[in-house]
Amino acid sequence: MRSKILSILMLGLLLLSAACSAQPAASVPTEAVEEQAAAPAAEAEAEAPAEARTLTVLAAASLTESFTELGQLFEAQNEGVTVALSFAGSQALAEQLGQGAAADVFASASTKYMTAVVDAGRVNADDAQTFAYNKLVVIYPKDNPGELTQLQDLAKSGLMVILADETVPVGKYSQEFLDKASADESFGSDFKENVLANVVSFEDNVKAVVTKITLGEADAGIVYVTDITADAAESIGTLDIPDELNSIGTYPIAPVADSQNADLAASFVSFVLSDEGQAVLAKYGFVNATAE
Incomplete structure (x- = not known):
């Protein structure tokens, strides 16, 4: 009789132990799981380097010093962007554009050669803006x-x-x-x-x-x-040379119509026309063109 009672007690203990171990684990909210999964992806996106892009600017030879500095400043403000500057006489640059040379921005020392590239279909007339004067x-x-x-x-x-x-x-x-x-x-x-x-x-x-x-x-x-x-x-x-005998050089700038970097070209033109850009030009002796 005693062994029967012991057997019943042992069976009861075994059933109680099995019941305790079968309790379900605490559930994790779905939102928390999604956040944990998204975190590594967001971190990877934040750490990814900006896309490398090159902005080609054709500029009059007289802009060499000022546009070199403007290009460096623009690069510093636009991660991954390299400004490739090509300086020459405006007539030579206009001829290059007329022959189909790839470029993003044209800065001329004369309205004559900006008109030439407009006539060649490389620049939209409405996009050309005067950014400086010279003596x-x-x-x-x-x-x-x-x-x-x-x-x-x-x-x-x-x-x-x-x-x-x-x-x-x-x-x-x-x-x-x-x-x-x-x-x-x-x-x-x-x-x-x-x-x-x-x-x-x-x-x-x-x-x-x-x-x-x-x-x-x-x-x-x-x-x-x-x-x-x-x-x-x-x-x-x-x-x-006194002003009454001097000839004031007018400098227009415009994005090239078929630029492969239209957004960057527009941003560079805006930067040149900005207060910061005009201050750089003034430092090199150009007369401000945006205060008219």
Whole structure:
């Protein structure tokens, strides 16, 4: 009888133990599971590097220093973006675009060449905006071999003068200055003729004029005031051209119509026109164009 009772008690204990171990585990809310699964994906997305993209900007040679800085600032503000800058005379850049060269932004030193690329179908006319103005200045080697003291001295017999070619914006503006001066009694009607007789070379961009004068290859040249960089100023002297005789260079900029980076191109143009962009241009001597 006693063994029967013990058997019943042991069976009861076994059944009680099995019942306890069969209790269901506490359930985890569905939302928590989804959040845990999404967390690694979100972290991976946040850690992924920005897509590498290149923005190609064709810019007039006189913009070399200012656009180099603008490009660096734009890269710093746009992760993964590289600004590829190509500098040359505006006429050469317009010709490249007319022949189908791939680019995203065009910045010209003359409305003439912006109009040319509009006519070629590479830029929409409504997208072109003036972003800066520039002025002319006469430069000469620091030791002043031509003994220049006034603008009239450009017409002295035997002086060696270097100008940009008339197809280059600064060359065209230089010719306009000579025309205005020749109409001024203090210069004489033959001033332009005499100056052109002194020209020993016509260069295809303004930087070439600066370089040759700093090297002492001629007695005088005409460039933009923005070309008098800190380095150039150590090797050259200047003669100012008064506003009534000067020709103001107008600089337009526009995104290229078939740009493969249309959003970046528009952003770069906006950056150049912004207060920050205009401050950089002013630092290099350009006249603000957005305060009109």
